[in-house]
Amino acid sequence: MKQVSLLLWVIIWCVAMPFVSEASDLSESFREGVIVVHSKTMAPLSSIGYNGEPKGIVIDVWRKWSEKTGVPVEFQLVQWDETLKRVRAGGNVIHGGLFKTPLRNEFLNYSVGYLAMKTSLVVLKDSPIKNMDEIAGRSIGVLKGGASEEYIHTHHPQAKIVPFNTVLDSARALADRKVEAVFMDYPTIMYMGGSLGAVGDFVPLEFVDPRLLHAAVAKGNDKLLELVNEGFGAITKSELQYIYDHWFVPPAEDESNWVLIFVLVCAGFLIGLVILYFGLPLPQKWR
Incomplete structure (x- = not known):
């Protein structure tokens, strides 16, 4: 009987050991922490506060992720196109949140989605533009290297694309009438319009169907992606809702x-x- 019990224990140990080893290897690989990159001028998603500290909804989500996984997070907030370069270079670098696009699919692997967002065409209230069908030949501000630039290039090739390094630059250009419209993530462009005192002049015309924001890693970085999804899976819906409610403006009603x-x-x-x-x-x- 003892021999049977011993044999059974050995079998269980042999079956389970590879999984225990894999989990240990995963934790050990990232014991020193990971780097999360995102934009430094994309409030309320991410920005650098007056005290030099990163802030925003993306930042708070990743702080919660770090709390759940026990893996330290170093934030690097830079220009948007630079975020893509850093993730593409590989290593323990994670993009904090972006949309899936055909171009990005070539060099990124994505996590589960964690935030639904709308993109909108925004004009000044006295603009003659009434919908997306009227932007051919018009100057349209987009975020350089962003999904908005790829979308306009693909679906409205006759529009005059004007890329900007930051959402604030695009908002300022619209307020100063240097572009005729901007195509941006709705929360960020309206937030920047408010910071310029021009939000009352900004009018959203059309919304693209909501898309999910995903974290992303360099293609083939499977262990890091596994860790990312493991952390997101530990964050509850109520915890995410609390973060959203802290940053997003309540409806007008x-x-x-x-x-x-x-x-x-x-x-x-x-x-x-x-x-x-x-x-x-x-x-x-x-x-």
Whole structure:
């Protein structure tokens, strides 16, 4: 009986050992940490704060990922096209979040998606452009090396593509009428418009169907991709929702209640001043 038990234990050990070894190797390979690259000027997704620290929804998602995996993360926020070069070079470098495109498919492997985003054509409110069908021959600002540039080049080749290094540069160009429209991720272009005090002049015309933001590694870097997906799998929906709610502006209808409250408070204050100024008698129940 003891011999049978011993034999059974040996069989189980032999079957399980390769998987234990593989998991140990995976953890050991990244014990020193990984590098996550993203844009330094793509708020609210990622940017560099006044104190020099990285901030944004992508940054917070990766901090949560680090918490779940125990793997340290070093953030490198640079120009967008530089992020692609660094990931493509290989090593323990991960792109923090981007869209899948045919061109990127040639040199990247993607993680599971973790954030749905819309891309929009944005014009000034007095623009004669009414939809995407009217951008032929028009100057359209896009992010250099971004999915928006590839999309316009593929679907609207007659448009005059004007690439910018940052979303802020493109927003400024639109506000200054140096381009006739921009085609960008909706949250980032409107955020930058707000930072310029021009968000009221920016009008989104058309939205491309929402696409998922994915992390990405150099093609063939399977162990790193496995680690990335393992970490994302440990993050709960409620944890992701908490991060989203912290960064994304609530819908306009949610703000209307605060406007109503503000108006009512101001009206009550003015009525009180009138009563005090003219010496009008207060109702009995208020005395």
